[in-house]
Amino acid sequence: MFDIEASLDSRLLAEPRNRPTVVFPEALDPRTLEAACFLARFIRPVFLAPEAEVRALAAGQLAHLGVDRVAYTLSESAFVDPASRPDLLAAFAAAAVEWGHSHGRYQSLEETQRVMADPCIFGIWAVKLGHADMVVGGAIHEPKAFFRPMVELLAQRSVACEAGVFVLPDSHPDDVYPHNIVVFGDVGVNASMSPRTLAEVAVGTCAVARDLIPEDVLPEIRCAMVSYSNRGSDEGPSPELVRQAADLVPGILAERVKHAARYGTIHIRGEIKVSVALSRRSADLYHADGLPWEGGPNVIVCPNLDMGNLLYHLYSTRFPDAKKFPVMFGLWFQGVDLPMDCTPEDIRLAVKASVMRLHHYGEWKRTPKDTFFRRHRVLVLNPGSTSTKTSVFEGDEERCTEEIQHSAEEMQPFEGRPITEQFAFRKEAVLRFLAGKGLSQGDLDAVAGRGGLLRPIPHGTWNVGAPMLEDLKAGKRGEHASNLGALIAAELVAGTGKPAFIVDPVVVDEADPKVKVTGLKELPRRVISHALNQIATARRYAEEHETFYERVNVIVAHMGGGITVGAHRKGRYIDVNNGLDGEGPFSPQRSGSLPPGQLIDLCFSGKYTKAELKLLNKGRGGMIDLLGTADMREVERRVEAGDAEARLVYEAMLYQIAKAITALAPAFEGEPIDAILLTGGMARSGRLVAELDRLTAALGCGVKVYPGENEMAALAKGALRVLSGRETAKDYPPA
Incomplete structure (x- = not known):
């Protein structure tokens, strides 16, 4: 049985995208709410009902889904009781009155506003006016x-239709429909058919089938336009309608092929007897003009709504285990119509199918208006040694970004000086970036800067205040370009009333005291790591599993110029190697943990100065010292070419990473580990990932890969969690 849901999921998740805003007028229908609890990864749900009532319904009827799944979905949702939004009711009613006048219908503004309070009508107009992207209903409404109002208001073509998609169970004879996939049309829209309407329905239904079913599953979409006649075997209104429609199909299909080449795989045959289309035996027995019908259709188009509706419900009843759902054509993916006997799975599949088509075949980029989910504008700053990465986010979407490079000539005056002396220079560079994008400080809702070397603090989003600024200016914990992030952020919002934040700085420390004990009282372990990407990766994994960071147990290996391997236990970052000081596996640029006795001897050998040893530990160690390069792509090329030394060093590094991962098992105190997450630049290597998967298999939890660092998005999301009320920013305490 073809797994249509897995196919839809893989296409929806193939690349990061904005999530469309989807309105559910029937929010208090348990089936609808249950379906929505499996959709938060793909959409932003808007429930048109009071929040308390939705939560009460979930608590009373959705316990079987698990507390975390329901809680996560509701945390990602908006709740709108139309009666409590007089501003929207008035705006929608005014637009409806104007629309009515243009269509020869006259209704008072007062009466229209009363009608607009109906969640169904409110939801349809929310989509029509750009406040949402899709409306889903019909499960409890006639x-x-x-x-009918949805089709009338949202139709973008002269002819709309509804396709009923079925993936039949393996118990269905597999010689009728290839892969047991069949799509029926029209099953819901056109109560009367003209030849033009029927031809449009045939092409539209086939287009839906082509959009949804990959070509490696169904190389061709083969459509039978059915009648009681088989290619001239009888006469009457129905055969004549189908014949005339079939004559119009080539021209309509040719226009669709111009729109997208994939529709060239559609083949439509007219006037096929119903039994011939539905039965292999009939297909073998019925001949017309001495030619048998080849059989094997995957689309069946009916000449009237009664037949299409009948086939949909007959197959639904006969094959209750079938995967089935309706899909609209001609609404630009803006509406989902549900039969009253739908299941939560039917609703889930229908929404996923429409969202997938919206992403892949529409021109949609984001919800036109941010009425239900505010798109806060956040400036993100990530100062590095010779550059300042700068981005502007609107909601989750990065609207513009630039890595502002600082030349050697520009940096020369600051050599040997405290990092804070670069403050004014870097701030002016950021202001020029904003001006170049047509933005000012007043256009921002918040600024998020990369956190610097502060006192150890828990993870989260932190307000930039006086105690933090004092510590960073003093540089008591060390000098690093990231110290400038909070300083510049605070200056940019000064006097505006807008907040400045840092998010998960390198000094995040939630480790138990026992983690820091060593065999020398004078040398307790320090916790410094790639906390921002570590925690962001763990959060991303949790979101993909529709739960919270506080509910997962994961080990994250950040693998870049330095390597940190951290344990995240139900929302706490409880253990990690100090990658800054070179602890842990050796990496492209860092030596990693070294044999203490030999290191002591080397320190006092007179061969190196302290500065030279520091550089070997961080900057010129690891792969650079062992193989003369920090480029892992070059190392892998040398391994592929048979370089024995490169292979030995490469395998040694992977062994050390795997050993660091598996060594964290005790941190979870016997609790199951959900996954090992590989991130950073090295996670782009398929060879490296496969080997780490093999070496860590004994943990039994599998590996998930999140290549790159994604630091700018992580900073933005930390700010957005606070701005949207999902998290409370912490205050850095005075020393």
């Missing part, structure tokens, strides 16, 4: 209450 067609005239939801479906």
